[in-house]
Amino acid sequence: MSDLVAISYEDETAAYRAGEELGRCCEELLVDPDASSVLVCGRDGSRLLTIGRRAGGTAHWSKFWGVLVGTLLGDEDSAVIDLTFRKQLRARLRPGTSVLLVATPGVDRHRVLVALSHFGGRAFSCRLADDLPG
Template structure:
């Protein structure tokens, strides 16, 4: 089972700092996130997104998933992504399995102009050391779980292969 963790911060810079801490903890093998993204909502309401973009299958990246997820959550158009059957399936999967309506509304409420959020896709709950390292930044934590069936569908949609 995978979890989507969202940690919201009341300013535009803290999520980026927290993501750097996650990268350091990953290097130390204290956490192994599948994917990491930072979204900043600037004071004028525009969004800025940074992802780790590692490849999970033939030319498909977690970056695409983040793009679809952020498009779904914030109604930000997904530019540069061709919508084929697999990506259409991803959108449906996001809608029905990963992000229920209540969770989506909570994330939208969290990411207001002048704020930022760290998004982590993880298979294992972070250890106490990870939580302690991130606690210095404060923030509001939201969590959504992806059950095993939905996780297999996501993997198939991202890679084109059954797991």
């Protein structure tokens, strides 16, 4: 079972910068480079998901992030993601903000947070359901 770590930032670009740093140190942190995405809420309220994809990566991460973000931001009730986590994400994803999402084994979660701590942000996490695609 894995954790889903979210780090929210008070601007639209910090999550991208943190995601780039994560990509540079993913081997050291034992995080799959495709296991991250950035969700930005533009000043007009529009949302943009950018998926971390490397050359030769598999399509399963694209499917994973599509299902996950649909669950996180959708109105339907779902047991896939903890309700408290979904509420936190929705509350923090306001116009002009961004969130870095990282799927990681629970033992690596703290290492990821330490590696990205110099970017600031507010971190929260939840356990992922075993039945997520991928």
